[in-house]
Amino acid sequence: MTAVKSKRLAGGETFETADRLHSAAIHLLRRLRVRDRESGVGPAQLSALSVLVLGGGPRSLGELAEAEQVRPPTMSRIVAGLVRAGLVRRGKTEDGRRVRLAATAKGTRILQEGRLRRVESLAQALSALSKEDREKLRELIDHLETVIRNL
Amino acid sequence: MTAVKSKRLAGGETFETADRLHSAAIHLLRRLRVRDRESGVGPAQLSALSVLVLGGGPRSLGELAEAEQVRPPTMSRIVAGLVRAGLVRRGKTEDGRRVRLAATAKGTRILQEGRLRRVESLAQALSALSKEDREKLRELIDHLETVIRNL
DNA sequence: CAATTTAGTTAGCATAGCTAACTATATTCT
């Protein structure tokens, strides 16, 4: 893709890097999306499930909605689907308004399998990078994650 | 299969890097998506429009569907929305079955503005990286693009 | 020129995003 030329902000080079990073992220996910369909679970459900499985334990619906940057009614329906599919269990909390959402054993298994499929092909493609580039990427990822959180 | 497997086993670190890269891409786009809502155009429409605007000229519907990794009926409806909004124009080709889809001036403007909004916030966030990290990222992007194309 | 192939559309289903309006529980204020 063509890079937008702009010297007004953050330096033209950084702007171009941002443009290409954005484009790379789009293409990356577009390719990997295909693998996710095999799980039979929709992308939003899969992503919410990953928060419960990989994000360190149970959450309330509101916390899940915030983690997924989605409105409560949207998350309410996503969770309903996950519960219907037996991948998530609802529990009570001290606060009678809140629900406690936890992945079931089946939910954990399905997520891990899907994650494996998805990441497998990416890891394979990454292995085509030089040893130095892989090292660079490994070092960068931490910092990129911070950058993204501050977006 | 054996070669594949041994590659993966040999690259446990690469597997983890792939996992984090995947996750970073998801979160990156999720944040940037918020900016896209300002345009009043849906994400699939915006992405299809970007192929027409940045991808070097008009395409047929089938080509667009393939570029977006989507089935023809899906793209048919996305295009219908873009045409209704005045962002894309349908034209004829020598082959009476094919349509020629081209961005209108309005479509080009809307896309460029949205892209600017999106990429500007990312560029700003990236400027928080150290000079060295930005340099590393710049060097890596080329190679990452190749990796992704080979996914 | 009939049969087949190719390009796109239409119809119908599911998921996912939103806002508005509702219920139920907790908290705050008088």
Added chain:
DNA sequence: AGAATATAGTTAGCTATGCTAACTAAATTG
């Protein structure tokens, strides 16, 4: 304590996006 308010989720209803199956129209093939 009891009323008013705030908070957590759900329900209803809209739009957009994904799919497959079945259709129409045009081009190609035999």
